[in-house]
Amino acid sequence: MGYELDFLGVGDESKSGDAIALRFGNLHGYRHEQTVVIIDGGFKSTGEKLVEHIRSHYGTEQVDVVISTHPDQDHINGLEAVLTELEVGELWIHQPWNHNKNLADKFSDGRVTDNSLGERLKENLEKAWSLIQLAEKRGITVREPFTGMQDASGCLKVLGPSQSYYEELLPDFEGMPTRAAEGLDALAGLLKSVAAKVKRFFATWGEDLLDDDAVTSPRNNSSVITQLIIDDRRLVFTADAGIQALDQAADQIEGCLSGAELRFIQIPHHGSRRNVGPTVLNRLIGYPVTQGESRAITAIASTAKASEPKHPRKAVLNAFTHRGVRVLATRGNGICHIHDAPDRSGWSTLNAEPYHFEYEDEEA
Template sequence: MAYEVDFLGVGEESKSGDAIAIRFGNLQGSRDEQTVVVIDGGFTKDGESLVTHIQKYYGTSVVDLVISTHPDQDHINGLFAVIEQLDVKNLWIHKPWDEPYGLADLFDDGRVTDNSIGERLKVSLEAAYKLVKLAEEKGIPVQQPFTGLSLGNVKVLGPTEDYYKSLLKDLDGMPKPKRAEDSSFFEAFAGLEGFAKRAMEWIVSKWGEDKLDDDDTTSAKNNTSVITQILVDNNRLVFTGDAGITALDAAADQIDACVSGAKLKFIQIPHHGSKRNVGPSVLDRLLGEPVAQGETRSITAVASSAKQGEPKHAHKAVLNAFTHRGAKVLSTRGNGVCHYSGSPAREGWSPKDAEPYHYKYEDEA
């Protein structure tokens, strides 16, 4: 089987996003011999581009599966156009308002009930709620993507239902938990991120030196991201959304337990290449330990970043860390990227050079 993975160019200025189209199977055969998957749709306007891309390059208006990794606007808003304009057969998206998991007991306010938490989640996750309603109106089956859910060669590696539940109390709009330490970190981080423009300094790097740590400092919402695996023959393709270290480590457990014998061929660099989402230990698990300079592995890693997203997206320390582990690293910088295997090159598309090693770069002081 062959496959194509398309990252549409999202982010004309500094705001990055994800809009990903994938097809695999006999790409020279009929539509029935292929599977088309969409993972996230970028901002609202990116949805139109995604629809056009699938119709033009995949020659179809039928999408077998749409996956919404999490309800940030740079991931979910474009999916409305996909649901409205294409023939979508399945939607995977979390909908915690339907069953708020007995969360009322976790909060200080005794007036809080599971029903009121469900209503809060509809407001907090409004785009996801509206997307589910649109899909239901169109008769599209909706499933919650927890670990183990699969459709053919597509499988969810994370999050587990229990881990997802543990993150809900830290989402925006939730009441104060009974113990401040349960959510104080995520709330404080979410409130402080971007509060002030920090001073910049030049970082000097040398081969094999990861300028990253193993602390998970991403938000609760980002850690709810669906992590997806697609197996095409003996190739493993992994899509990470905005997942952080804790979520990625659990996904690595699932990969370790896989008996298919598939080798990692492609991985999405989480959260547009943010420094807060990966560390040396989890990268060693997912890609392998660092290689000698000049050595490579047959792995492509792509960060979906805005044209003016640097230094945050994609962070040079993250690009270097993937390069240390032998991956061919690409950063979209607002342009479309197609990674493919077994399919002919497209007319008008040319190969993209791997990211150079960054020996000196700017970073927040």
């Protein structure tokens, strides 16, 4: 049993995105011995590239599972081409408008109702709504990916979010009315774009220049987090999940009795420093190791060609590196990570990201 994992290059300029193709099983055998999965489709222009990649490198028109982790345009827009041009078995996607029971109680505006909020969610997340309509038109099974859900093989499993956590996040999605609860102004202030100053940073091996209290958006935290276990190897896909969501996924991993060891992890949100902190990285990967020591784990950040210093942050890359992880960033190019899979002609080995002892970055 092996796996073949592809991060397609997304973002010709500065806007990063995710488009991941994956197949696992007996990759030296026949198609029916394999499972093909797509996790996100990048921007609209990425969709055709993803379709061609599946045809060319996996030799099939059939995709068993397509996962839309969350409805941001850099993750969902390319999936329309996938559903239209390939034979898809299942679409895993959240349907927030179906989680509107008693939702109106969360808001100060007494004129809103559960039904009106459901319709608002359909309008605000129109791409997700239209993708589901397309899937149903094409006879594709639609499932909501909450904690514990698995694919037919039992190898692919959802670590988060739980349905209850997802419903906690919904009232704070962008475009929703003013909340009745207090304290949201502080969150808005943390996420507000400001003119950031660039300064020079000096890093020491093993020192995390990250904050355990970093905050990302509720929509990012609603991202589907999945794991694949093959040959006692664990692969974790995080999308744009933040610290709170990753902590809940770590709970699931720590409660797993498979004995599988982490061998791959996606660096969340293209390497943003608002998505990880020292404590959650210690839970998911382990504490920093001695310089030169390796844990035989690979981590990939999906980033655009010209997205630095925002994506990926050097402090984030360092945090993975000094935990013994081999760190790679796409920077607009495709990266393939394999185990017990056929070699590809013309593809070569990448050097790991160096440790950045000195770098320039934005202060905010």
